[in-house]
Amino acid sequence: MEKLDFFRVMDNLYDAVWVLDAERRITHWNEGAEKLTGYTASEMLGTDCRERAPVHLDKDGVNLCDSICPLLETDSLREIREVQVYIRHKEGHLVPAQARMVPLRDADGHITGAAEIFSDRSVGNEIEKRLEDLERLARLDVMTRLPNRRYLEEEVTGRLAELERFDRYFGVMMIDLDGFAKMNEKFGAESGDEVLRMIARTWFLAARPFDTVARWEDDTFAVIGVSIDREGLRSMGERFLMLLSNLLKPWDKSALGIGASIGATMVIRGDSTDSVILRAENMLEEAQFGGGGEMVIGDR
Numbered sequence: 001m002e003k004l005d006f007f008r009v010m011d012n013l014y015d016a017v018w019v020l021d022a023e024r025r026i027t028h029w030n031e032g033a034e035k036l037t038g039y040t041a042s043e044m045l046g047t048d049c050r051e052r053a054p055v056h057l058d059k060d061g062v063n064l065c066d067s068i069c070p071l072l073e074t075d076s077l078r079e080i081r082e083v084q085v086y087i088r089h090k091e092g093h094l095v096p097a098q099a100r101m102v103p104l105r106d107a108d109g110h111i112t113g114a115a116e117i118f119s120d121r122s123v124g125n126e127i128e129k130r131l132e133d134l135e136r137l138a139r140l141d142v143m144t145r146l147p148n149r150r151y152l153e154e155e156v157t158g159r160l161a162e163l164e165r166f167d168r169y170f171g172v173m174m175i176d177l178d179g180f181a182k183m184n185e186k187f188g189a190e191s192g193d194e195v196l197r198m199i200a201r202t203w204f205l206a207a208r209p210f211d212t213v214a215r216w217e218d219d220t221f222a223v224i225g226v227s228i229d230r231e232g233l234r235s236m237g238e239r240f241l242m243l244l245s246n247l248l249k250p251w252d253k254s255a256l257g258i259g260a261s262i263g264a265t266m267v268i269r270g271d272s273t274d275s276v277i278l279r280a281e282n283m284l285e286e287a288q289f290g291g292g293g294e295m296v297i298g299d300r
Helices: 003-011 031-037 124-136 149-166 180-187 189-206 230-245 273-288
Strands: 016-021 026-029 081-088 094-105 111-120 170-178 212-217 220-226 259-266 295-297
Touching: 016 031, 031 094, 031 111, 094 189, 149 170, 149 212, 149 220, 149 273, 170 230, 170 273, 180 189, 189 212, 189 220, 189 230, 220 230, 220 273, 230 259, 230 295, 259 273, 273 295
Parallel strands: 259 295
Antiparallel strands: 016 026, 016 111, 081 094, 094 111, 170 220, 170 259, 212 220
C-alpha cells in the first residue's frame, strides 16, 4: 500500500490513530484522535509525543509512555502490543480506551517509528441519548450532566425488584470529595464547578454501561454497581480513586490535590430503598471519621 493510501485509510477510521517517527515526533494525527482527545492535528503535528501527546495511564495509574512504546524496544520486537488505558482529554477528564502499539519498520526490518491506535471504551456514546431523556424528566443534574439524586433512588428501587425476580445482587457506593470545600474557597465557585464536572465526566465514562454514577448532593456522588460482589465493589472504588488521583486542575494543569472517602454496602434481601442508601451513608460517615481518605464497605 502506498504511503498516501495508508494515511487515507487511517483518516477514515473511527479509532484514534497517531504516528510517531524515530525521534517520537508526531507525524500524523487523524480525526478519530481529535475526537477522542480534544486536540486538533494542528496542535499536535511535529511535537514530541513525550511532551505534548495526551498522557495514557494503565489500570494502576502508571504512565505508559515510557514503558511500552515500541520505539523504546530493540529491533527484535515483533508483536503488536495491546493494553487498556485511560487517556487525558484536553478538557481534563480521563477517557478509557483500548490501545494498540504497532512498530513501523523500514525495508531492512529496523524500527523507524510507531503507530498508536486507540479505541474508545467509554459508555459515553451509548447513553448520551438516555441523558437527554433524563433531562426532560427532571432526573438530570444540570451542572455535572449526571443522573440526580431522585433518579438514583428510583434506580435502587428498580434494582431491588430485579433482586427478587432474578437474584441479581448489586452494591451502592457513596463518594465524598476530601478537601473540595477548601479548593472552592481558594479558587472560587466557578472553578469548583469546573472540577466537579471533570470528576463527574471521568467517573461517568469509566463506569460499565449498566452501572449508575449520580450526583447525590454538593460534592458527594453515588454509584450503583450491578451484578457485583463485595470484592468487585471494592475494585470499582479503587479504580475511581486512582482516576481521581491522576486528574489535574483545569486552569493550571497542576495536581488536583483532593482525595475522596468512600462508603459502600452490598444489598441484603429484605432491604428497602431507604435502608440500603442509609447503610451506604453510614459507611461513608465511618470512612470520613478521623479525617477521611478511607474506603469502608460494610453491612451495618
